[in-house]
Amino acid sequence: MTHKRWFTPWLLIAPAAVWLVVFNALPAINTLILSFTNAKPLGGGTFVGFANYTRMFDDQQLVDALINSIVYMVVCVPLLTLLPLLLAVLVEKKLRGIAFFRIAFYTPVLASAVVVALIWGWLLNDRGVINGMAEGLGFLSEPLPFLSDRWLLLLSAISLTVWKGLGYYMIIYMSALGNVSRELHEAAAVDGAGPVRRFFSVTVPGVRNTMLLISVLISVFALRVFSELYVLSNGTGGPGGRDMSLVMLIQLYGQGLTGHLGYASALSVLLFVVTVGPMVFLARLNRKES
Amino acid sequence: MARSGRGFNSISPAEKVVRYALLLVVLVITVGPFLWQLSTSLKSVSEDVFTQTPTFIPQHPTLSNFAEVAKTIPVWSYAGNSLIVAVLVVLGNAIGATFAGFALAKLRFRGSKLVLGLFLATLILPSEVTIISQYVIVRGLGFADTLIGVALPGAIQMLNVLLMRTAFLSIPADVDAAAIIDGATAWQRLIRIGLPNVRGMLSVVVIFSFIFAWDDFLWPLIVLTDPDKYTLTVGLQYLNGTFSSNPRLIAAGTMIAFLPIVVVFALLQRFFFKGVDAGAIKG
Known part of the structure; x- marks a missing residue:
């Protein structure tokens, strides 16, 4: 005696579906609509056509932010595609205590970007341990202004992102390495290929698809950076506000009662367009292969 | 081919040393900053935290900062x-x-x-x-x-x-x-x-x-x-x-x-x- 009630699946899906509509679909549509208005948090906006988009061309901070994004990607993608793979190979062999090392390497992933930025802000401080030791050992005569120079601040944020990302991508590589054929490795070893040779001719081709996926994930992540730059620059965006990221500009224009929701939304649309690029690239590559 | 005698998974002592050395280097890089922060949080006001010869172990560890x-x-x-x-x-x-x-x-x-x-x-x-x-x-x-x-x-x-x-x-x-x-x-x-x-x-x-x-x-x-x-x-x-x-x-x-x-x-x-x-x- 079972009543097959047609609405049971919908009942189970309902909460997630409500969240899908209210917090994903509607905001996405609303962002697009707002980007064509001069909306303020108080009082409705009127239609202004493409004014918010043409305004972008005169926005020097936006140009700086996009340059910062490109630098971020160019440095992060190769480092975070390669270093975590080397780490995954290092923790792959079942040595005594390896579980401890795996967990330890993962800890930077667990920490909030705010915590990580505060820790590195202290390490990179003018009077912090890195400058202090470099001076003490005679490498520097005066401290490097890691947190008050435009490019050094950007590079500091990048190294922080790389440091925090190592363990995350290591885990993804670990599950990919499980699928690399053991026989191929053994055959290569019998043929006299050393570890370096085997890494390049067996491991790398074996995880090629994962490398592509990871480089796309990193590109998107680099475009979305916020907390690292915000906290390292103490919310200021660095000297002259030149160390802003796109998301920092969205927050700057969108927040508070005086916010320019229209311009912030246009910047959000821009963010979407630039992050879709790498994902479309990946989808195309996947389709070509299959 | 002296290697083939041992199983593929066994690791030579030399390789073991190299691997552990590398693991320790990465450990210092990944966990070191957290430990340094923990150390700073336990240092008392009397200890100079801005110094060219930093000490890792706090001289007078204290919870007063918390x-x-x-x-x-x-x-x-x-x-x-x-x-x-x-x-x-x-x-x-x-x-x-x-x-x-x-x-x-x-x-x-x-x-x-x-x-x-x-x-x-x-x-x-x-x-x-x-x-x-x-x-x-x-x-x-x-x-x-x-x-x-x-x-x-x-x-x-x-x-x-x-x-x-x-x-x-x-x-x-x-x-x-x-x-x-x-x-x-x-x-x-x-x-x-x-x-x-x-x-x-x-x-x-x-x-x-x-x-x-x-x-x-x-x-x-x-x-x-x-x-x-x-x-x-x-x-x-x-x-x-x-x-x-x-x-x-x-x-x-x-x-x-x-x-x-x-x-x-x-x-x-x-x-x-x-x-x-x-x-x-x-x-």
Whole structure:
């Protein structure tokens, strides 16, 4: 005696579906609509056509932010595609205590970007341990202004992102390495290929698809950076506000009662367009292969 | 070929030494900064923390910085706020993602493909893109500047729905078929057959929902204006901006934000690494 009630699946899906509509679909549509208005948090906006988009061309901070994004990607993608793979190979062999090392390497992933930025802000401080030791050992005569120079601040944020990302991508590589054929490795070893040779001719081709996926994930992540730059620059965006990221500009224009929701939304649309690029690239590559 | 005598998996003593040396170098790089911060948080006022010859072990270890930071900002109530948000987000995801994941994987209904497609489509939408409009909606619902407003948008994450669906899909069909023949309702199948088989993935969802909510910064920064309601990450940035003269206090604050996450992860990590072996974490 079972009543097959047609609405049971919908009942189970309902909460997630409500969240899908209210917090994903509607905001996405609303962002697009707002980007064509001069909306303020108080009082409705009127239609202004493409004014918010043409305004972008005169926005020097936006140009700086996009340059910062490109630098971020160019440095992060190769480092975070390669270093975590080397780490995954290092923790792959079942040595005594390896579980401890795996967990330890993962800890930077667990920490909030705010915590990580505060820790590195202290390490990179003018009077912090890195400058202090470099001076003490005679490498520097005066401290490097890691947190008050435009490019050094950007590079500091990048190294922080790389440091925090190592363990995350290591885990993804670990599950990919499980699928690399053991026989191929053994055959290569019998043929006299050393570890370096085997890494390049067996491991790398074996995880090629994962490398592509990871480089796309990193590109998107680099475009979305916020907390690292915000906290390292103490919310200021660095000297002259030149160390802003796109998301920092969205927050700057969108927040508070005086916010320019229209311009912030246009910047959000821009963010979407630039992050879709790498994902479309990946989808195309996947389709070509299959 | 002297090597082939030993099994492929055995490691020569020389290789072992090299591997452990490399592991230790990486350990210093990844964990060192945390330990340095912990050390700073335990150093007393009498010890100069700005020095060219830093000492790793505090000369007079003290917990007074933790008391002092609580006098500067209400750090314990910030921790309580973060905990409230994290618990709400964990509950929402554990329930909402499990229900929807089960329905999408195991129940047949009209329009299921379309619904699945919509859930998948949200994955290409970075949360930062919609964050301003999300704020407009949360304010419209009357939750601006509240902890509920902080928890709300992330309380059911689409990625978690899809992860739970994958977990339910991996339950063999014949296990389920027997229950259907026995006349089990969808609810009974979820509780008796589904849940016991997806505990691993559910743990992953719980761990990451907790960490996501506890660590989040941009969204609470946008939603919260009243300093009494700050979560830990927003409060720490506030501390850093206002009282940056004493690194010991900031160090103590960061440890209060970081250590609970380490404890949660340490308690649940065996589920996590099991999930990795099962291929649950694909990024």
